Amino acid sequence: GNSVTQMEGPVTLSEEAFLTINCTYTATGYPSLFWYVQYPGEGLQLLLKATKADDKGSNKGFEATYRKETTSFHLEKGSVQVSDSAVYFCALRSPNAGKSTFGDGTTLTVKP
Amino acid sequence: GAVVSQHPSRVICKSGTSVKIECRSLDFQATTMFWYRQFPKQSLMLMATSNEGSKATYEQGVEKDKFLINHASLTLSTLTVTSAHPEDSSFYICSARGGMGGNTSTDTQYFGPGTRLTVL
Numbered sequence: 291g292n293s294v295t296q297m298e299g300p301v302t303l304s305e306e307a308f309l310t311i312n313c314t315y316t317a318t319g320y321p322s323l324f325w326y327v328q329y330p331g332e333g334l335q336l337l338l339k340a341t342k343a344d345d346k347g348s349n350k351g352f353e354a355t356y357r358k359e360t361t362s363f364h365l366e367k368g369s370v371q372v373s374d375s376a377v378y379f380c381a382l383r384s385p386n387a388g389k390s391t392f393g394d395g396t397t398l399t400v401k402p
Numbered sequence: 403g404a405v406v407s408q409h410p411s412r413v414i415c416k417s418g419t420s421v422k423i424e425c426r427s428l429d430f431q432a433t434t435m436f437w438y439r440q441f442p443k444q445s446l447m448l449m450a451t452s453n454e455g456s457k458a459t460y461e462q463g464v465e466k467d468k469f470l471i472n473h474a475s476l477t478l479s480t481l482t483v484t485s486a487h488p489e490d491s492s493f494y495i496c497s498a499r500g501g502m503g504g505n506t507s508t509d510t511q512y513f514g515p516g517t518r519l520t521v522l
Contacts, residue, residue, distance in 0.1 A: 334513040
């Protein structure tokens with residue numbers, strides 16, 4: 291079955307540091323890949339997505355590239371801000387699948 | 403586009419009462435909605451998948467008589483926690499798969515803001 295493995299947290303960085311949160315997956319076929327962000331006390335928001343190999347999703351300075359050869363979708367940001375502190379979830383959905391598969395989430399804390 | 407609302411955002415109830423949580427897709431039609439439960443500092447736990455006009459599909463270990471799900475229209479799904487007990491206290495999040503309208507994509511889930519349930 292499908293699975294998503296995320297880098298374990300928590301991750302603590304100083305403001306303006308470079309961020310990488312690793313995500314690898316196992317899936318049949320060619321899934322769509324997603325990153326969601328959850329701010330404290332809120333639901334999840336779609337951050338970015340990619341639907342085919344070599345696609346790069348980007349939003350708010352975050353990027354992730356769909357790497358089929360390594361089955362990865364690592365999230366990166368060149369310079370994090372305190373406001374980026376949140377929980378980040380990697381997810382996938384296979385074509386014709388009824389539901390998405392989520393990773394366990396990675397908590398990011400950015401200190402001033 | 404792609405706005406999903408939940409109501410109420412917070413609810414406190416006495417043990418033994420029932421609580422209904424509404425999930426609405428405001429600007430698109432969602433044939434499929436999902437209900438999740440999230441404990442503090444933990445990941446999402448999928449409870450059930452509901453399709454408009456049919457019975458919900460529950461995940462293993464989720465009591466269907468305890469957590470009643472109704473998806474009567476393309477924009478509304480409800481979760482009723484029956485005879486709630488303190489162990490049901492949690493953060494409940496719904497999401498809707500994109501469909502017609504709202505510049506949505508059918509491969510993407512759009513999430514509501516969540517409902518914090520506290521059972522005394």
